[in-house]
Amino acid sequence: MQHIKSREFSMQRSTDEHEGAAAALHRNATAQPVAIGMRDVNKYYGSFHALKNITLRVMSGDIVVLCGPSGSGKSTLIRTINHLEKHNSGTITVNGIELTRNSRTIQAVRAQTGMVFQSFNLFPHLTVLQNCTFALRLAQKMPKDQANDLAMAKLAEVNITAQASKYPTALSGGQQQRVAIARALCLKPPILLFDEPTSALDPESVGSVLRIMEQLAETGITMVCVTHELGFARNVADHCVFMENGEVVEQAPKDRFFGSPESARLQRFLAKIIH
Amino acid sequence: MYFDPVLAWNSLPLLLTATARTLSVLIPVLMLGAVIAVYLAVIRVENRRGSGFVAAYVNFFRGVPSLVVLYMIYSGLPQFSLVRDTWLWTIFSQAYLCALMGLTLTHSAYMTEIVRGGLAVVPKGLTEASAVLGLTERQTFFRLRLPMAIRYALRAYQNEILIMIKSTAALSAITIVDLTAAANSIFDYTYDPFTPLLTAAAIYWCLTNIVRFFFSTVDQTLNRHLIAQTYS
């Protein structure tokens, strides 16, 4: 009864009908036990079978690391979650919202998921602060002062407030990536997706970014990371997923994953990476 | 709006003669311009004596429309008795030679920049490698750097030639009956504004596409080594 009432209420409140329906989707997507559910997801690039029958579950609050050799489909997988890549079959559900080709579900899913890219993708002609407040002011219609305060708070979380009025290319790679993380955090998403966040960084910067990610992991946010940094996985991950050739070869809780890998392919992969 | 095919057909001889006249100016200009440009580009790139003068030359002739240059040579220079009353007059009284000079000056200025740009993209490491291998500077330049520069500059060169074809329309101002002037003369005679201009446009279009086709073939031959080989 109350559930239906709150839906009516939220629909009455919105002036734009389209936004109202989408807003309803957002408001009713409370943190479900299953943050991300993928069942039998397939993706093709032309005739190339990039993702083969992926079935995966990410529980709320989990830290999941996706690893595997290059070309295994890990980036493709994570990019299908927020519809940067379209999946051809199967279902993807994020916090109760099923992701379809419909723009309403896409927007709703993207409201649940923040993303940090390998190449940062900061807006080069905006300052660090403006990068963070951009979405707050334009997507969430937040007033300027409130947006600035929130952005500065998030920049403080990643230790980069001193650079707030600089342009991205005045910063090092590690600093830029931390700004990108802050930018994603400003929208307070319950789920954060990381697509090889440290692969484009020089070795010194990798450490600073990983530290921030470890801090974030402790806040209870759900994180899915595609990364080669297995040290990070060992420290912080709850579950690990190994992919090869577009398939999920093995997924297990961290200790079992590293301690007693079942499949031969994973054993070979770990042997090559870890010495 | 009407197109008169009969008139178009009948005006072809006149238009094609004018085209030939245009090309008789254009082709020497292109050849002269290229040679001068290589020479000037080297001066600029190697920063030899006269580099400043070349820079000024390039800036002047790229900044001033070719029409002005043509007028200056054909109408302007004869103002001076030095030109009018000496042997120079045998040259400057001829519209054809004035046209050659004027267009070559402009074209060579643009070409210098194009060649310079092409040379700049040749990786310095290659020059150093060939020096170490014992090639002389001249050999390195003509057999290594220039051929590579030409490959890189091909697109810019194609564009420049297309622009030159179109700037030959300025020749009508110094009494050379080029294709545009010929089309105009037919209009003056027949008062048909569509047919002669459209026919001339068609001829220009053919010239343009011949050039484009030629360059695309050259590009494919010269750069076939760049096409990634896929082995199974």
Added chain:
Amino acid sequence: MQILGFTQQMLTGAMVSLQVAVCAFIMALTIGAVAAVLTLRQKTVFGAFWIVYASVFTGVPSLLVAFFFYYAGADIIASVTRLSGAEKHVDLTPFIAAILALGMVYGAYIADLLRAAIRNVPKGQFEAAAVLQVKKRFFVPLIIVPQVIRIALPALTNMWIVVLKDTALISLIGLKEIMAYAKLASGVTKEPFVFYLIASLFFLLMTSLTYYVSKNMQAWSDRGAAVYGKD
């Protein structure tokens, strides 16, 4: 003294040249921007039309196009208005014919240029804006357009100079701009070299001014742009 008087005339002519160039460039920018956006996706109806349009207008001297509009413009307008019943006879002045010709020809070049610039904006910029849920109508003008301008600015500056110089050629259709007055003055004073030199100086001045202004514009639009070699 005579030279001074004619120079003043030439200044009026120079103003006309500038007016033609500015109007034509704005028209070319508009046509180019619209065409670039509409031809981003391959194989549309407009795409096919544009291929023909671009092929024609970049394959023909702008002077020819100007003559066409000047001589045939009235006929074209008459034919078009005849379709809607009331046939209007409007003679195109050289001024209008020049602007139309230059605008349509350089619109084709600018479309090519802008399309390449748009394609060169890193795809990640679009993706970042999409995952931040900013609607297209906000992020296109605020994120994409500034970057397109930054990438396209050098080529657009060159195009402006080309358009300005082409107005000189278009004077041959009878447009009373700086070249026409130079010719007039030469005829009267029998000192053509002086006046053509003054005309040259005008164009050189405009070129230098353009480079100066564009350097400043580039500095502003390049703010935050990648410094090569640093990552």
